Structure formats: C-alpha cells, structure tokens
Amino acid sequence: MNKTLTGIDGLDKMLNGGLPSSRCILVCGGPGSGKTILSTQFLHYGAVRCGEPSLYVSLDEDINQLKEEMASFGWNLAKLEKKGKLAIVDASPIRHVSGDVKIGDLWIGKRDFSLVSLIEVIKRNAKEINAKRIVIDPITALTFQYSDVQDRRTAILDFFEALTNLGTTNLVTTELRSVTLEREIRDEEFLTQGVILLHVFVAEREIVRGIQIEKMRGIDHDNQIRPYKITGNGIEVFPQEEPLVRVHVRASALQI
Amino acid sequence: MNKTLTGIDGLDKMLNGGLPSSRCILVCGGPGSGKTILSTQFLHYGAVRCGEPSLYVSLDEDINQLKEEMASFGWNLAKLEKKGKLAIVDASPIRHVSGDVKIGDLWIGKRDFSLVSLIEVIKRNAKEINAKRIVIDPITALTFQYSDVQDRRTAILDFFEALTNLGTTNLVTTELRSVTLEREIRDEEFLTQGVILLHVFVAEREIVRGIQIEKMRGIDHDNQIRPYKITGNGIEVFPQEEPLVRVHVRASALQI
Amino acid sequence: MNKTLTGIDGLDKMLNGGLPSSRCILVCGGPGSGKTILSTQFLHYGAVRCGEPSLYVSLDEDINQLKEEMASFGWNLAKLEKKGKLAIVDASPIRHVSGDVKIGDLWIGKRDFSLVSLIEVIKRNAKEINAKRIVIDPITALTFQYSDVQDRRTAILDFFEALTNLGTTNLVTTELRSVTLEREIRDEEFLTQGVILLHVFVAEREIVRGIQIEKMRGIDHDNQIRPYKITGNGIEVFPQEEPLVRVHVRASALQI
Amino acid sequence: MNKTLTGIDGLDKMLNGGLPSSRCILVCGGPGSGKTILSTQFLHYGAVRCGEPSLYVSLDEDINQLKEEMASFGWNLAKLEKKGKLAIVDASPIRHVSGDVKIGDLWIGKRDFSLVSLIEVIKRNAKEINAKRIVIDPITALTFQYSDVQDRRTAILDFFEALTNLGTTNLVTTELRSVTLEREIRDEEFLTQGVILLHVFVAEREIVRGIQIEKMRGIDHDNQIRPYKITGNGIEVFPQEEPLVRVHVRASALQI
C-alpha cells in the first residue's frame, strides 16, 4: 500500500510511514482540538516539501481569517496560492441556497444541490492545480442536512466515493460533540478507511491533548492515545510517551 | 495578529496579551458564572482605559437593572453613556415580534426578522459611537429559534460574519446548560474563533469557579482550567495557580 | 443596592444583608426540600416584623391545607389575612381554562389567557394590600404550557418583567427535577436576577439538605452549599458549617 | 394536625405518630418493592384495629390474585369484605374503554371518561362502607394517558382534590421506573402532600430495601433512608438502624 507522509513526525511514526494514499481519512475533534491546524499542516507539508499541490476546501471558516491564523505557525498560505501550489476554496455560499434549484429541466432539492455543487467545486479546483492532497473542513455542514439516517449514510458514502475517485489523499474534518471517551460513534467513522481522533480531556490533574488512530485500514498502526501539543510549529505528536487515558479525579474519604 | 486587552489581568496573561482583535469570541457559562460581569468588564476597560467606545447589546436583561448591578463593581455605565463612550442597547423588543412582518414588498418570517433586525440595531448603534468593542448578551435568544440544525448553523455563521465585518472585537455570551465537564458541545463553539468557558463546579470539598480557554485561533494560549473569583472589582483570574479539575468526592469503605 | 431581609438568619448572612429588593428571585428545589416553607417564612417575616404586607399566590396547592401545614411552624396565616397584612390567592382556577377565551373582540388562546389572567390576579391583589413582598408558588404550572423554547423564554421574561414593575421583592418557586448536582439547567435560572437552590442529597453516609446561592446579581454572596434544616421554626441555615458536597459512597475492594 | 397510624410501627415512628389525616400520600416504588403490601397493611390495620372501614381500588391487579397473595401475611381480606369493613374494587374495566363515550348529550373522550368514572367509582364505594382510608393502586394507569404535561398535572391535581374532598386518608401508589437514586422526579411527587419512596438497591455487598419519607407536609419526620424488610407479617421498618445509602462496589487496583 502506498503511503503519504503528513509531515507531523510523531504521527507518521504512529502510522509507520504515513497515511494510506488515495483514501479518505476522517479527522475528528472538539472545538480547539486542532483539526484545522493538523489539516493545514498536512497540506502545507505536501505543497512545500513533497511537491504535491494541495486543495483546502472551507465550508465554515472565513478564508482570510484562516490565512491570518495559520500565519502564526509560519505557514504563508497566500504565497503558496500565488505559486499555484495551494488552492483555498470558500465553499460556504453553498450554505445559502434556500429551497429548490433548477438545473436544466431538473429540479434539485437544496440538500442534493449542496452535495452536487460541492463535488463540482472540488473537482474543478483539484483539476486546476493538479492537486494530490485535499482537505474538506468540516464535513458537518454536509451531514447535518440529512435527518434520515439512511439518506445520510448514502450521501456520505457517495461523497467519499467521489473524493476517492480523484486519486487524491483526503483529510475530512468532523466535529466530536461530547467531551468524553464514552461517546456515541458517528456514521462517518464507520464509512471511511481511517479515523484520527483528537481528544482534549482531563488526565491526572490537568487538561491534556491526546491523538488516537481509531482505525486505519491496510496499515499497521499504533492504536494508543498519545500526547500531542499545539506549538509554534503546529501539531507535535509524542508517540514514545506513555499512552494517555482519561482520568476522573476523585477525592476519597476512606472509612477504614 | 493584533490583540485586544480584556483588562482582566489573569485572563490577558492566559491569552499572552489579550484577545485576537476583530474576532467573535464566545463566552459560555451557567447561571451565576459571571458571563455578564466579564463582558461588561471588557467593555468598561475598553471605554475607560483604551479609548475604545463600546457597545453592549442586551437581549434578555433589563437595562436599568444591569446598570444597577454593575455599579456594585464601581463601573458607572450611565456616566460612560452620557460621554458617548458606551452605548447600551435593549434589543429585547425583537422578542415580541409574532408572526410574519412585511418589509417593503417582502414578507419575512419572525425568525429571520429577528436576525435582520438585530444586525441592523447593532450596525446602527456601533456606527453612532464608532464602537471598537461589542458585547451580545446572550445569543441564546437568537439560536433557540432554529430547530433545524442546518438553519441554526447558517444563522449563527451569518450573524458572526456580520459582526466580524464591523471590524470590532466581539464577545458573545451563551448559556452552558449542564453542570458537568462531560457535556454536549454546542454548535456555536465550533463556529467562532475563540471560546472561553466559565465553569462552576465541585473541586475537592467545595464549589469553585474555573475559567478555561477552550479555543483561541491564531493565539498561543494557556488551555488549563484556572481559578477565578468574582470580587468587588469584577472578575479576577489566577493563572499561576494549579489547574482545577472537577473532583467527585467519594467516601470509600475499604474491604482489605 | 437596597436589600430585603428574608428573616432566615443564616441565609441573610450568606446574602450579606438580605435579598436584592425589587427583584425576581427563583427558589428551586425538589419535593420536600422546603420551597413552600422558605417562601412562606419570607412573607411571614415581612408581614410580622417589617411591616411589609405580603402576597402569596398559590397555583397548585390547596389554600386551606397550606394554612394548616404552616400553622405547625407557629405562623398563623389566617390571622394575618384578617389584619390585611397578608393575602393568599388561589390562582388554580386558571388551570381549568380549556380552549380559547374571548375577551372583548379578541380571541386569546388558553396559554396566553393563563399568563394574562395570572398577572391581572397578582396586580389586583398586590394593589389591594399594598404588597411589598410576593411569592408565586410554583411557576411550573405556567412554564410547562410552552413546548416551544422561544415562546417559553418570552413568556418567562414577560412574566418576570410584569412582577418587577410592581416594585415588590418576589420569590418564585420552581421544581428541581433531578436529584443530582450534574443536571440540566432550566431556562428560568438564566432569566432571573437570583437563584437559590435547595438540594437534598447524600453526603458521607446520610441524606442532608444543602442551600446554595447559585446566582445573585448585584450582591456579593456566599456561593458554597451550606447545610440547612427544617425545624419547628421553619428553615434554619448554617453558613458557618463546612460546605456540603455530594458524596457517592463506594465500597472498594482493594487489589494491592 | 390529626394523624392516622399506618400500623407499621417503624414507619409510624419515622412519622412521629402516623400519616397526616385526610391527605393524599404517594407511595412510590419499583416492582417487588412492596407498594401493594404496604398499602394493604395500612388498610387492614385501619379496618381491624382502628374501626376505620377501608377501600382498596385496584387498577391493574386481579382482585382474586390479590386476596390470595395477601393471605400469606395472615390478612383475610375476604372476611373483612363480608363484614363490610373493607371494600375491594376492580376499576380495571375502565382500561377497556376505547374511543369516546356519550354521557347524556355530552361526548367525553376516553381519557376524561376514565378519570370521571374512576372518581365516581371511588365516591360510590367509599360512601357505601363509610370509608376512612382509601388506597388507589396504582395511579400510573391514569397518568400515562396524558402526554401533554400540562394536562397531566391538571388531571393529577383534580384527582387528588376529589380524593381529599372525601375526608379520607389516602395512599396512592405509583411506579418508580429507574433503579437509581439519581433519577427524574415525577410530577405526582410535587403535587401531593406526602411522598414515601421504597428503594431496592445495592448497599455494600448486597441488595437491600430502604424506605424514605421524601416529603410530608405539616409533620416533622425522619428524612433518612431506613432499612425495611418484607416478612411474614408484611412490611417491617427499622428506624433505629443506620441510614442506608446506595453504594457502588468497586474493585480498585491501586497504583501506589
């Protein structure tokens, strides 16, 4: 199986050489966990170190704010854009479609228009720069539209299928909505070929960050939760450290 | 990235110099946690110490009661109003719109009228005093209107977009509805650039207050839960103290 | 800020001199926690010791049973009624309105009729005795009518606004529905100026009662959970005692 | 306040002399906790020892089975019936009403017909034997009909009002649906004048039964959870024993 280095050394070690190429990998985390930072770091590394043009598709965040925030890690996204090594696409207008849309003679509902439009936007932009790496951040905007589970699964599978057919290596971010290891697992986690979880929780006496490879098909990998930090260089992962586990601190009054 | 000092020393230290300017930051806490106090302190400091006119938009609380309560911290809001350094706007009439409203030839539903009206009210008042800081307290009144998740996300994103376009630094308060660290995360937390949580919980043997920067894009920050107090001066934060963690006290009868 | 003594010494100490006058304060507790006893004690003290006529509005409880039960604390409510120092109003007929009601040319729905009627009943009776203190027991009957969150918040805010406009100091009781500190917080707790919680829970090895001031705007107050008892004199609070925390007793078989 | 002895010595001690007369008291417990046994014991004692004719209204259980089961405690219900000291009424046919029913010119819905019928059945039978004690077992059949909270509260309050107007001392049983102290509290618990809970749970290393007086208006009472047993004589309560608290047994592997 071919591999694609993320550029985050500790993570590439946990993966024994990088992500499986040409797959859809989910990056799942809460607010402030570093999903966007990790994804951008992955694209930046591809564009700057591997000669792999990269595409960043933003569904929620404002693109100018994104460039400003990532600059603090020393990543000059605007410069890469000018050089054609990176494309940043604002897909949020899709958010504003209300009601049905007519395409030719066909009336398409808002939801399916979003999906079709998004796939078109991605294909077009990926082709333009001959992208090898793609980030979709986040997919939540897409999945929340479907209240029917069956429709949602189908939409997710179709979407991942379209991405995979581009031959690119894809990171798709999604929101981890409960701050606990004992959680409900989301549909997307069953439908991708890999899942990376970014946990932020209490261990011993303080809040720590832990990265976990919950699933990575076709690749032998470390499945413990390892510590990671957000530093001036982006995400740093420490796979040689002891595994992290969530600890509930309790004061116990012993009756002996 | 530019920074805006909150005037709460401990918090500015945790932020390494203040909030990121021209962003929307969420302040999330339960009843009695100090959301309104923190927000008012931020505006008061801006108006009095930084020469930055400030706008306070109240959606639920009665304005006269607010001025009376904040006076106990030595903040004379009425005086700042007269000097044009502070504007306090009562946006609660938006609450009473029932049914649809006609604007020109267009019929707008109650919900969207609330959103449009609120944005208009904010823009107009911000312009009048040339505001540099804005507080919206709370945003809950707005978000609860949307039962459809997709509509709610869109409304929140549009609202934050409108605020950010004003160039002001904005604190938006919201209600933390469960008294536990293991909670459901709200949409707004994923959609702003920063989130400050005000926890009130049991640690060891008493109730304590802990402030946590869950997320702050573009800024290196302390992500532990640090103690804070509500004193005669408003909110005081103690970042050099040991991090707080929720402790469940248990009496254990040991069977040895 | 003006203060109004409750007459419960320990509680007045926790409040540093009494409740903030002319505000709506929520008293929240489970069955048997003492909500009605505390509220009646507050009114009785006002009527007998402070020369402040008081109004008790009952939405659920039978008035004769109430007088009988409060007599066990030595409070002769019937006598105070005769002297015009106390009015006890049975607002429960509002419960029986079914369907819409016509007022003049206007058709008003059952829910809004309840709200309007209740406010009218309160105003009229408060005026008659020139009330300075009011108790609404409980507000639940009102809030449960609104399944839509937005409508409920609006109804609650309107109701509290009407009460506050009377200039009286108001205690409003509500039901705490889960016997745990880790609970869902109710809308009303965010919308009043103060919240007092009456907990009944396990601490160490027995059931204890703890009173907590969760929120009290404009007043510096003790925010720990302090023990209280229901004695022959009504509610007694012990603020100098160690704070209470919920303890889960666990028998642990140690494997050393 | 007048009191009515239950005949269960330990419980009468916890109540300092018995239940408050002419009130509605809720008896709340899980399957097998002894609700029916306690209620029957209360009626039997009244009929045999206090010369107080008693009425047992059964909504779910088959009457013949009930008599057979209670015989094992030495209570000969059939004999008391013959002597006119006890009436046992099978109110379950009310269960089978489907759709609306016409009474005179009035069409009454199934639910309200149940309520009206039940009250009529109770009144008629109570009058016949001049009952002083009544048991309704269980009220669940009535409350489950109302999905709307407001309607349910109103129905419960109306029902308790009708019972109280008979001047009898009433025990109403209801189902405790979760086997945990941390539970959702039911509407009925807020709407009666007293609540007795029958817990069955793990304490230390075995399952125990604990009786708790959660609420008892107008009466000073023991509010701890005290052990009780179901013996050959019915329910026996042990108020002088240490309070019971729920214990979760945990095996802890200590890392020292």
Next chain:
Amino acid sequence: MNKTLTGIDGLDKMLNGGLPSSRCILVCGGPGSGKTILSTQFLHYGAVRCGEPSLYVSLDEDINQLKEEMASFGWNLAKLEKKGKLAIVDASPIRHVSGDVKIGDLWIGKRDFSLVSLIEVIKRNAKEINAKRIVIDPITALTFQYSDVQDRRTAILDFFEALTNLGTTNLVTTELRSVTLEREIRDEEFLTQGVILLHVFVAEREIVRGIQIEKMRGIDHDNQIRPYKITGNGIEVFPQEEPLVRVHVRASALQI
C-alpha cells in the same frame, strides 16, 4: 399458595419450593443470558418429572434450530412431542400480517389481530395436550407494536389475563436491553406477579451471571443476586454463594 417446581434446584430453593402456580412470571435477560434455556428446562422438567404437559410458544426463533440447540443439554424435545407431553408452536407467521385483516364483518388492525391470534393459538394448543405449563418466548414481539404507553399496558394486562385464565403456570420471556443495574424498568415488570432477572455483568475481574428474583407475589423468597451457570445440564443456580453485585473495576492512582 400452590407451588410449581422449576426443576432448577437452586432456583426452587430461592423460591422456597417453586414458582406460584397459575401465575404469569416474567423471565427477563439480555442476549445469551439463558432465557430460552431456563424456560425450556422448566417445561422439560414438568413434562418428564411432574407429568405436566407443557406448551412452548416461539415468536422469534426457528423451531428446528431450537430443538437442535436444546438437544445439547440432553433434552429430546422431538420425543416429548411425539408422546404428546410437549407441544412446540411456531407463532411467527403472526409476524407477517401486514395491514388490516377481516374477520367476519369486522376489520381488525394488524396489532390487535396479532394479539387475538396469539391468544387463540395458545388456547387451542394448550387444550389439545391439556397443558399445565406454558412458555411464551419472547413477548417482545407483542409489546413493541404499541407505541402508545396506555395501549401497551392494556395489551400486556389483557394478554396476561388470558394466560392466567387457562390455569397454567406461565413463564414469559422478555429482553433486558441495557447491560447495567441502573436501568429503566419495563412496563411488564409492574404488571406480572413475578419477575426473574438474568444479569450478565462484570464482578471483580470477570464476567459473571447472576439470577435475581426481583418480585414474586405471595411467596417469601431470596431477593439477592445469586450466581448461576449454563452447564451441560442447563441452568444451575448457586443460592448458598455470596450475593453478586456489579463491580466497576477502577485503577486508582493514589495521591497520598
């Protein structure tokens, strides 16, 4: 009260002589807990040792598979069938009724047809072999049809009434859906005369099986959770062993 031996020695000991005759007893457990084994053992014992013909009504499981599986315990069900001592009825076709069915002039809805049909099937087969013991496995197929709580309770009560009227001793199995002692109690548990729970859970350091008599009207019984095993002879219960309690194993890092 008459008793019926189950043939499972340990359980008959816990019951002090067997189940109460002519009653409906619920057997409640998760997948793999042994509900079907226990029920079959009960019937087999009745047919072979007590000269009591038995009826097994299967709603979900394939009958041939059942016979094959029970053979591993040495129970030759096919032989007993031939001898007319046991009847095994496949009631699953009831599952396939879709929509309404016409019986004579009457249109009956699918749900009620299921109930009526099932009762008819049971009566007819019980009569044929003069059954003294009946097993319904499981009742879930019946109860899940009713989303309205009131309808479900009524259906369950009617069903149990019909069974009881046959004079047989009946075991009815149902599914325990959460693997925890802290669970929601099901309607059926309140509506039968006895409930036996089959728990499978973690105690100390391994998974154990525990049988508990939650309720058994008219019979003095052991109410602790006792260990049981599934052996080559079927279910074996060990009432003399220490009670089992659910243990959560926790590794604790002590801070001394």
Next chain:
Amino acid sequence: MNKTLTGIDGLDKMLNGGLPSSRCILVCGGPGSGKTILSTQFLHYGAVRCGEPSLYVSLDEDINQLKEEMASFGWNLAKLEKKGKLAIVDASPIRHVSGDVKIGDLWIGKRDFSLVSLIEVIKRNAKEINAKRIVIDPITALTFQYSDVQDRRTAILDFFEALTNLGTTNLVTTELRSVTLEREIRDEEFLTQGVILLHVFVAEREIVRGIQIEKMRGIDHDNQIRPYKITGNGIEVFPQEEPLVRVHVRASALQI
C-alpha cells in the same frame, strides 16, 4: 451440533471447536475493531484450508479498496476469485434506489426492494460458487431503513431466515455504536443464534482490544472477554490470558 472452524485458533478454542454450522452469527464492533478483518479471515480460511467456497457481500466498502487492504495480511482475494473459491459482491447499488420500484404489476417500496434484491443477489452468487460460508458486511445499511421497531425486527428475522435456508454458515457484521460496556443492546443481538463482540476500550492504563462471545446457542463456550490483537496475520485471540474488564482510571486524593 456441527461446527465450522473460523481459522482463528484462539477463537476456535473459545468456541470449543468452531462456530455452529448453518447459523447466522453476528459480529459486532466499533470502527477499527476488526469486523471486516475477522470476517475475511473466516472466509479465506474456509476457501483455502477447508475447501469451502465463500461469498463476501459488501454493502458499504469499495471492493477494490477491500482487496488492497486485505492483501496486507497475505490474503490474495483476487486470486481466490479467479479460482472460483471466493466471490466478492458489491451490493451497494441497492443503496441508490430511490422511491418505489415496479416489479411485474407490483409496486414495491424502496426498503422492501432493498431487502428482496439483497436476498436475490446473495442467493444467486452463493449458488454460482456453491458457497459454504457467507459474510454480509455490514447489515447496518439494511436495518437503518426501518424506523418502526416491529418492521425492523420482522425484516431482520426474515433476512436471517433466508440466509439460514441456504445452509451456509454466515457471519453478519454490525456497528457497535457506543464505546462502553454499559450500552443499549441492539435488536439483532436477540435475533441471531450467536453474537461475537469486538470491544476496544481502556483497561488499566492503555487501550486494549477484547473479544467476547456474548451468545452462542447450542455450543458450550468461553464467555469472558479475552484479549485479541490485529497482527500481520489478521486477528489473533489469546484465550489463556486473564479476562479483560473495562477499567476507569481514577486519580484519588485520599483523605485519611
């Protein structure tokens, strides 16, 4: 009872010789637990070592990706396909049926068309290669279509019935959606003859994998949770190791 070896030595030991032949066995696990690996290993072993042609039916995963991923374990699925020892069927087009479909004169709804089509696809392909082992991966796509519990149970039972009638030994995978032992049990677990759970959880201080035979009718089996690993050879199970239990790590501050 006949048995079918899985080829996973440790699991065959736990089963005392293999799975019960000609039955439907559920394999239930979270993302990354190894459901697909275990199922493929079972088929591969059957095809290569037992001369039993095998059929793999994929409902979600892309078939080419599957072959690539399984190659890392040394299983050359493409080669087995060519030799007619293995058939891999992509059943996902069933996913795309929208609305009703006409078959002959009969209009069939999408859901039932899926079920009928799936069964046809399976029968046809099983017949072609004379399959002895079948894997359906996953069944979730089928079950999620039915929101009505009764319909879902019926669909599942019908599906399992159709599979069993083929005489093959069948593994059906399904998604374990909560990462906790204290979970809601799914319908399918009650309706198959065997259930194997693949847990991934925290034990002591790291994440471990544990395999549990929750249920296996007709076969005496080990019911503890035993450790398993995903190695270069596929799934390896260690039945001689100590049972695994979920451990919550807690730091306890002892107050002695």
